[in-house]
Amino acid sequence: MAEGRVTGVGRTDAEPPRTRWSSRRRGSLPGFGLSLGFTLLYLSLIVLIPLAGLVWKSASLSGAELVKAVLSPRALAAYRLSFGAAAIAAAVNVVFGLILAWVLTRYRFPGRQILDALVDLPFALPTAVAGIALTTIYSENGWLGRFLEPHGIKVAFAPPGVVVAMIFVGLPFVVRTVQPVLLDLDAHMEEAAATMGASRLYTLRTVILPAVMPAASTGFALAYARAVGEYGSVVFISGNMPMKTEIVPLLIITKLEQFDYAGATAIALVMLLASFALLFVINVLQTRIKR
Amino acid sequence: MKDPAWLRWSLIGLAVAFLGLFVAMPVISVFVEAFRNGAGAYFDAIKEPDTIAAIKLTLLTAGISVPLNVVFGIAASWLIAKYRFPGKSMLLTLIDLPFSVSPVISGLIFVLLLGARGIFGPFLEAHDWHVIFAPAGIILATTFITFPFVAREVLPIMQELGSDEEEQALTLGARGWQILFRVTLPKVRWGILYGVILCNARAMGEFGAVSVVSGHIRGQTNTIPLQVEIMYNEYNFSGAFAVASILTILALVTLVARKIIELRIRTHKA
């Protein structure tokens, strides 16, 4: 098991090794029917049928109503915020994720294991706890907020607060996808380049970065997907002003509470499709890495 | 060939600063705020009946969702790792789906399906089965949210370790279940353990989805994260952070456990 990696989607091209015991059909081991049946049943009950319900409910809207709900100015502003802030947060996570991964795999220093363990905290900490903690820190009278506000830097209840919360939730993704790649990276290649007179920077550009880029892209996509849909950590710090600091999940809930079920499900569907697309991209990127 | 010391230390410094700002500070603030009114208030908040009820419901929820997802995770990993069949990558995408769906939407879909005006609403009502706004709904939503965790951890290991031992056992006359329990599961036990830990942490800490399906009935349908929100909304800020600290401690324990597992694996391999 690679050190500290967050698992991505399992490899699709790995097959059981052919020995003289494997049969021509699916594989020789018993239990295909049972495991397939159970997997599909559980998947359907817990995932597919509920999601189908969402599609079914949105279908009750006429085309024009659907468009109006999904493309209203308020919804567009919410998409801009959710998708835009997530992009910024994921980008920040790529930069610092690369630094973190590098530092954790290449250097030895006291406290390294603690640092490594801390990276996973956003994964383990409940979102609501993160939400109120971040709000406490960045609001006007908060630990950091009291220094930032007088300089006109508003974090809590403004878009930067949303970005901060999204950085938090996406933090582990880049680090954990890049770490295994850096570990696997053949140190010999770098040494060879060095003995041939290449500068460190050159080695960085031509050897290390290209090797790491696919993993970093996957990490970006994962962090992005997580940040876009995040509710608990963002909703406390975001301010929830329509057209300004309202994230898409909150818009969905607000519509629900106004009894506008159809509108809520329409927007939820948009987010779902975006998630699908992102997942697809992630899958493609990961297959690329395996090659 | 090593990087120059100045570079090393500046990068390490940057990394530490980044983690310190975004990870360590929120965690520390939870404990500082929790103890702001002293240790007495801290334990009072935790001993409150509503908090105890929330802890019980959280444990019940995790106690059902996690084992269910473990069984599923093993079944799905076995299926995908050991056989060839068309549609594998579609299946994998579907398994991963809850991971990228917003928690709010996760809650919403269950309300749409099982609420009074939902597709199965009348059916449930006729049998007087309380799902939404009752513990069962919370368990369902939590199971959905944490669905992929175990599968994602176990599958890559199963794939990496291959099926040689299993096929040898087959030739020696072992039956399916024996192969599973005696050969495969021991091989992937660390993956299962890690998956369980992650699944559990997420199950106990889920907020968005549970908030939508819960009904917020005090002492009955509030989990620990919802209880945190309630106390926060009653001006009991240190109390809210006190209850939040329970889950924070759990999160820290999760991290430590993971580290230990990881170091164990490395010594096993070495």
Next chain:
Amino acid sequence: MRLGKLTSIVFGALFGVASLAGAAHAQVKLLNVSYDPTRELYTDVNKAFAQQWQQKTGQTVTINQSHGGSGKQARSVIDGLEADVVTLGLAYDIDAIAEKSGRLPKDWQKRLPDNSTPYTSTIVFVVRKGNPKGIKDWDDLVKPGVGVILPNPKTSGGARWAYLAAWGYALQKNGGDQAKAKDYVTRLYKNVPVLDSGARGSTTTFAQRGVGQVLVSWENEAYLLVNELGKDKFEIVNPSVSILAEPPVAVVDHNVDKHGTRAAAEAYLKFLYSSEGQTIAAKNHYRPRDTSVAGGLAFPKIKLFTIDQVFGGWQKAQATHFADGGVFDQIYQPGS
């Protein structure tokens, strides 16, 4: 087929276990689905009522509470949250339950005295001690640099009352000119930095997070805030005119008949009108209908108008202002 049966047994067992988790041992259980600011009120009411019911009938009654934004709670009841009674922030939300789920009759409001509203409240301002911005009345809220904290009218009952109070004030000031009233309310919301989904969230934002200079809130919330979080930190400013906010209560017929709790539920609501109930309301800073009880008159005299007088009732107000595309949405159009 066998797999299907197995599945239903498993699920049945799971539901069974799960519902056991919620089972209590008391003889009668009521669920009171309420709006945000009534947490403290119903803690007191429930204790007193349980005692009285025990003495009268020998039965133990347990009352479970759920709190949240009024609109949000109504939505939950429509979706199946089995409330025995609803005690929400405005009549429109209970109307919505009646209309969309049919669980109580459409003329529910006539069944109890005073429009089914045992206590009333109004909308006032809370400012920081010393009133640094010199807030005296509604006009001061639209001055530049004044941060006003209000919840979201789409989800919070208190926010809708506040919006209508502001509108009503502007109408009065401008001799009934709707356009000028809209202009005032638009400028008001420009000064709002955070929209929480419920009254309690707004109070927290103002009091704990230190955001904004003036909180526009339910009167009872204002008093609760000042008493709980420090008379030395906040003070209440009463505007010249405000709205009479009537948070109604109702029994949810379909649910009480299903649970067999009608007698207890109706007695519970009647209790709110009794002198003991009215005293508890006054103690929690709600204006009791019966002003002869202790503390019944300890409320500042503010000129109050009703929603019927100025807006023609909730149905009209909701349709005009708070529905999709209504005035509140228009205020938030880009470029405004």
